[in-house]
Amino acid sequence: MSVQVRDISVRFGRRQVLDALTLPEMHAGEVTVLAGPNAAGKSTLLRAIAQLLPHQGQVALDGQDLRQMPATERARLVGFMPQSLPSGSSLIALETVIAALRAGKTLPAHQADAAAMAVMEKLGIASLALEPLDALSGGQRQMVALAQAIVRDPSLLLLDEPTSALDLARQVRLLSELRRLAAEGRVVAAVLHDLALAAQWADRIVLIHAGRVHAHGRPQDVLTPALLAEIYGVEARIERCSRGRLMVLIDGERQLAR
Numbered sequence: 001m002s003v004q005v006r007d008i009s010v011r012f013g014r015r016q017v018l019d020a021l022t023l024p025e026m027h028a029g030e031v032t033v034l035a036g037p038n039a040a041g042k043s044t045l046l047r048a049i050a051q052l053l054p055h056q057g058q059v060a061l062d063g064q065d066l067r068q069m070p071a072t073e074r075a076r077l078v079g080f081m082p083q084s085l086p087s088g089s090s091l092i093a094l095e096t097v098i099a100a101l102r103a104g105k106t107l108p109a110h111q112a113d114a115a116a117m118a119v120m121e122k123l124g125i126a127s128l129a130l131e132p133l134d135a136l137s138g139g140q141r142q143m144v145a146l147a148q149a150i151v152r153d154p155s156l157l158l159l160d161e162p163t164s165a166l167d168l169a170r171q172v173r174l175l176s177e178l179r180r181l182a183a184e185g186r187v188v189a190a191v192l193h194d195l196a197l198a199a200q201w202a203d204r205i206v207l208i209h210a211g212r213v214h215a216h217g218r219p220q221d222v223l224t225p226a227l228l229a230e231i232y233g234v235e236a237r238i239e240r241c242s243r244g245r246l247m248v249l250i251d252g253e254r255q256l257a258r
């Protein structure tokens with residue numbers, strides 16, 4: 001499977017947030033990380049790809065335009081994990097995962113319960129199943145959001161800062177899960193701010209700046225001091241640790257020439 005994202009433009013009022021943005025084609029088996037400064041347009045792009053906000057341009061799965069698909073078919077094919085789950089829910093965590101499952105599939109109640117529980121077990125959060133969603137910690141809610149995003153077994157998985165509230169062990173658990181989901185034949189795209197995590201887990205990094213793709217490629221090609229200075233305005237060093245992994249070291253903000 002491949003995903004084509006072409007010429008995406010989004011405007012909020014008079015503000016052009018995305019300007020004919022085209023991503024490199026994404027393929028099954030690959031994890032693509034979208035990175036870039038605050039307000040660059042990363043969340044807006046993910047939401048446009050998931051067809052959650054009005055936009056111009058095209059998103060296609062194997063050439064099939066997502067916009068033209070019936071909503072249930074799209075819900076089955078695309079999983080979206082938001083930056084945070086809305087609060088004010090009166091449901092327990094398991095019910096929210098069941099509701100996410102039923103948005104894309106009609107299933108008898110006992111099968112839906114079992115499928116939702118199986119995903120929570122796989123993610124190590126079975127003990128949270130009967131807790132009210134609103135009573136969970138930020139990291140626990142983020143793991144439940146992941147369960148909601150993957151429970152329909154989507155072909156395209158979109159995640160908005162999925163590790164932002166997670167402790168170190170759960171970051172590794174989530175990112176290993178993303179790699180496994182990709183290896184099983186899915187397309188995975190995640191917004192991440194942590195470039196060290198991106199370097200370790202991504203096949204490809206797309207740097208987004210001011211609503212456009214500034215650079216894209218393998219982590220070793222994109223994580224360069226020059227590009228990080230251009231995009232983030234920082235003095236960065238990229239070094240390899242003893243295991244050969246890329247380390248991104250930020251020495252400070254870049255001093256502008258007078």
Ligand SMILES: Nc1ncnc2c1ncn2[C@@H]1O[C@H](COP(=O)(O)OP(=O)(O)OP(=O)(O)O)[C@@H](O)[C@H]1O
Binds near residue numbers: 038040042044045
């Ligand atoms: N619903 C909205 N109405 C008006 N403006 C919006 C809306 N959503 C986003 N924006 C604006 O669009 C721009 C891009 O926002 P977006 O959330 O996509 O950035 P981001 O790259 O994900 O940022 P961050 O790293 O801070 O999460 C920002 O200037 C933001 O204020």
